[in-house]
Amino acid sequence: MKLCELFGKGRTVFSCEVFPPKKSDPVDSIYKTLDGLKDIRPDFISVTFGAGGSQVNQTTREIAALIENQYHIPAMAHLTCVAAGREDVDRLLADLKADGVENVLALRGDVNPDYPPKTDFKYAGELVRYIRERENFGVSAACYPEGHLESPDLVSDIRHLKEKVDAGAQHLVSQLFFDNEDFFRFLERARIAGINVPIEAGIMPVLSARSIQRMVSMCGASLPGKLTRILARYGDHPEALREAGIAYAIDQISDLIAGGVEGIHLYTMNNPDVARQIAGSISSIRKV
Ligand code: FAD
Numbered sequence: 001m002k003l004c005e006l007f008g009k010g011r012t013v014f015s016c017e018v019f020p021p022k023k024s025d026p027v028d029s030i031y032k033t034l035d036g037l038k039d040i041r042p043d044f045i046s047v048t049f050g051a052g053g054s055q056v057n058q059t060t061r062e063i064a065a066l067i068e069n070q071y072h073i074p075a076m077a078h079l080t081c082v083a084a085g086r087e088d089v090d091r092l093l094a095d096l097k098a099d100g101v102e103n104v105l106a107l108r109g110d111v112n113p114d115y116p117p118k119t120d121f122k123y124a125g126e127l128v129r130y131i132r133e134r135e136n137f138g139v140s141a142a143c144y145p146e147g148h149l150e151s152p153d154l155v156s157d158i159r160h161l162k163e164k165v166d167a168g169a170q171h172l173v174s175q176l177f178f179d180n181e182d183f184f185r186f187l188e189r190a191r192i193a194g195i196n197v198p199i200e201a202g203i204m205p206v207l208s209a210r211s212i213q214r215m216v217s218m219c220g221a222s223l224p225g226k227l228t229r230i231l232a233r234y235g236d237h238p239e240a241l242r243e244a245g246i247a248y249a250i251d252q253i254s255d256l257i258a259g260g261v262e263g264i265h266l267y268t269m270n271n272p273d274v275a276r277q278i279a280g281s282i283s284s285i286r287k288v
Helices: 029-038 054-069 086-098 124-134 154-166 180-192 209-219 225-234 238-258 272-281 283-287
Strands: 013-018 044-047 075-080 103-107 138-143 171-176 199-203 263-267
Touching: 013 029, 029 054, 029 272, 044 054, 054 075, 054 086, 075 086, 086 124, 103 124, 124 138, 124 154, 138 154, 154 180, 171 209, 171 263, 180 199, 180 238, 199 238, 225 238, 238 263, 238 272, 238 283, 263 272, 272 283
Parallel strands: 013 044, 013 263, 044 075, 075 103, 103 138, 138 171, 171 199, 199 263
Antiparallel strands: none
């Protein structure tokens, strides 16, 4: 099933993101994550792609195949073109197809200083077009409610996003954000620009002050006052921060759904307990 077919059915799509286990973790730790997520029955699960290294690339494919064939949940494999040239893409798509994985998130990626970048595709839009012209995959792409860090302004950001959709992206997943007004304004800009594919809102529950500061510095998301106060008050109290972070994410999601968003993409950080708690709290909201 192509993921874009999930939308427009009168309920909010709910999806989860997982990442391949770190080298220091046992590979089968992913089973614990997926076992925990399967009870939530997300509409699909996406698997991130490391910015280089064949082992990571294979792991993304293997986990996507596991989700699709063993857990019987649609999988979306992320694929970055800084890490993959034409031959890598061809091989990876052939392997995914053989494994029954039908959906990819086509990305440019960020250069990993440990691996020289591949240069066959300069931007994600070129990868999107390449895949759509050759293969029968569902192709999704990334979008940025507050603009991508490298974009000089929001206008050029939307213009390039429109090009990516015109190149064949059928569904967009957003970068994390903490202020829903940023997402609603982005949605309006996108629709005015004629971007009419389903757009999922990316939500990351705040569970640790350190990791959220790292994420924010990497992706440029801004922290609204309400969240800054939570971090200041509970930052040194992990259990309290966890409760407040989950409550914040649930509040964000219920407001987004009330505002008519088509899908919620939860960055699970491989923490199925948190994902389950959030999914359980929005199960009726999603169906309205
Ligand atoms: P692009 O769409 O190519 O955009 C990159 C920049 O170039 C933007 O500023 C854009 O405006 C600009 N641009 C685009 N086209 C043109 C053009 N024709 N001319 C001039 N400028 C242009 N990274 C990973 O390494 N692995 C992952 O698994 C991963 N998953 C992600 C999932 C999501 C949902 C998101 C939002 C991001 C993810 N990332 C991942 C991070 C992503 O790789 C980075 O944000 C990267 O910097 C941009 O990737 P992109 O596909 O959005 O790039």
